[in-house]
Amino acid sequence: MQLRMVLSLMAAALLLLMSIGCSSPGDEATGESGSNWRYAHEEFEGDVQDVFAHKFKEYIEQNSNHTLQIFRFGELGESDDIMEQTQQGILEFVNQSPGFTGSLIPEAQIFFIPYLLPAEEEYIVDFFKTSVAINEMFPELYAEQGLELLSMYPEGEMVVTADEPVRSPQDFRGKNIRIMTNPLLSETYRAFGATPTPLPWGEVYGALQTNIIQGQENPIFWIQSGGLYEVSPNLIFTGHGWFTTAMMANQDFYQSLPPEDQQLIQDAADYAFNYITDYIPGLGDRMLEKILDSSDEVTVTRLTEEERQPFMDSATQVENRFIDMTGERGKLLLEQFKADLEAVVGD
Template sequence: MNTIKKIIRRSVISVFILGIVTATNLANAATWRYAHEENKGDVQDVYAQRFKEYIEKNSDHTLQIYRFGELGESDDIMEQTKAGILNFVNQSPGFTGAQIPEAQIFFIPYLMPTDLNMVLEFFRNSTAINEDFPKLYADNGLKLLNMYPEGEMVITVDEAFTSPEGLENKKMRVMTNPLLSATYSAFGAIPVPLPTGEVYGALQTSMINGQENPIFWIESEKLYEVSPNLVYTSHGWFTTAAIANKSFYDGLPGGDKTLIQEAADYAFEKVAVHITGLAGQALERIKKISDKVTVTRLNDTQIGAFKARAPNVEEEFIKMTGDSGKELLRQFKKDLKNVQNQH
C-alpha cells in the first residue's frame, strides 16, 4: 500500500472513531431539571445558575431551571422531585420539615449565631449538616447536596414591637411546619400557616398582621408595600437545601456523581460571596423606594425577653423528633460551639 493510500485509510478510520466517540457523548448527554422557590436573581436562583454553569462547563449535560411559581408552590416541586419528574430541587427546611421533622431544627430561635462568617463556617464544617442530615434525607428518597444560609430573618408587621407583648394576638404567617408555629406561639403571636404565593394578598387584606423572611425576599416580593414595619429580632437565619432525587442520583455513573457534588460545592461558595452585604443593600433600596417603611432593631435587653422563651421551642422540637432529634440537637450545638471557639 503506497503512502497516499495509507494516509487516506488512517483519515477514514480517524473520522469513523471520532464519529463513534461523538455519538457516545451525545447518547450520554442529558437534560436535567432543577426547580427552586425564588425569583430571578434571588439567592436560590444565583445558586441554581452557578450549579448550571459548573455542570455545563464540565460535561455535555444541560440544566433546565424553573423558578418560583413556574411549576407550583414549594410542596409541588418537592412532590415532582420525589416522583422523578424533576432531578433537583431547592427547598427550605421550613417546608421539608413536614416530611423530615428533624429539619425543623433551624426554627429553634436563637440557636444560630448572627455573624455571617461564623454561619458560613458552620455550614461548611458542621458534622450535623454534612453527615447527619444526608442520612435523614436519604431515608426520604432524597440526596442532600448542600445546605446553605440565605439571610437573617426579619419580621414585617402592621405595628412595630420591641417585646413579646407587642406580638400578642398578632396573626403571623408561618411556613407549613409545626415548629415555626410553636416559635410564634412562644413569642405570643397566633401562627397562620400559608403558602408563599398567598402572603402578599393576606397582608394586603389584613388576613394576617405580619410575616418573617430574609430582607432580600421582602424586597423581591414587595412585602414592604403591605407590611412596612421591619423588626430585626436576631432570632434566626433562613436556610435552604439543594437536593437531588435519590434514585436518579444513585443510578448515575461515578463521574456524574462527582460532577454534581463539585457543582454543588462551587455554587455554595459563589452564594457565600453573593449574600455578603446583600441584606444591607436590599434594606437601603427598600428605604429609598418607600417612605412608609420603619426599621426597628432590638437591643440586647429586648432580645433577651424573646430569647427567654426559646427553651419552650427546643422542648417542643425534642417532643416532635424523639431521640434522633435530641442527638441531632446535641451535635448541632457542639458544631456551633466549635465555630464560636475558633472565632
C-alpha cells in the same frame, strides 16, 4: 383536591412536556450525548436560590455535555409541589427550605429553634462549611426520603414585618403572623406571643394587604423582591434565626448515574455553595438600602439585647418541643448542632 393544587400540577405537566418532548425521564438521564436535567427552586429571578441554581448550571454545562433547565417559583407550583415532583422523578433536582421539608423530615425543623444560630454573618458561613450535623448527619435523614442531599446553605437573617413596630412579646399579641407550614415554627411564634398562621407564599401579599394577617417573616432580600414592605412596612430585626435552604437530587436518579456524573454533580454543588457563601455577606444591607430608597413609610426596628431577652427566654420551650417531635434522634442532632456552633463561635 384543592384548586391551587390542580392548577399547579397542570402547569407542571404542561411545562415538563414542553421541556422534554416525547422522551421519558429515564431516557433523558442516560443519553450518551448529554442529558437535559431539570431543577426547580422556590424563589424569583435573581434571588439567592436562583443565583445558586445558575452557578450549579454553569458548572454542569461548562464541564460536561449535560444541560440544566431551571424552573423558578410558580412555574411548577409552590414548594410542596416541586418536592413531590422530585420524589416522583419528574424533576432531577430541587431546592427547598427546611421550613417546608419539616413535615417530611421533622429533624430539619432544628433551624427554627429561635436564637440557636448566631446573628453574625462571620460565624454563619464557617458553621455551614464545618458542621458535622449538616454535612454528615443530615444526608442520612434526607436519604430516608429518597433524596440525595447535595448542599445546605444560609440565605439571610430572618426579619419580621408587621403592621406596626414590635419590641416585645406583648406587642405581638393579637397579631396573625404568616409562617411556612412548619409545626416547630408555629411553636416559636406562639412562644413569641403571636398567632402563627400557615399560608402558601402565593397568598401572603394579598393577606397582608387585606389585614387577614398582620405580619410575616422572611430574609430581607425576599421582603424586597416580593414587595412585602409595600403592604407590611415595619421591619423588625429580632436576631432570632437565619433562613436556610437545601439543594438535593432525586436519589434514584443520582444513584443510577455513572460515578463521573455523580462527581460532576457534587463538584457543581460545591462550586455553587462556595459562590453563594461569598455572595451572602452584605446582601441584607444592600437589599435594606433598596427598600428604604423605595419607600418613605418603612420603619426599621433593631431589638436591643435587653429587648431580645424575653424572646430568647422562649427558646428552651421550643427546644423541648423539637425533642418531643423528633425523639432521641433529634436530641442527638441538637447536641451535635450545638457542639458544631461552639467550635465556630466559642463561648
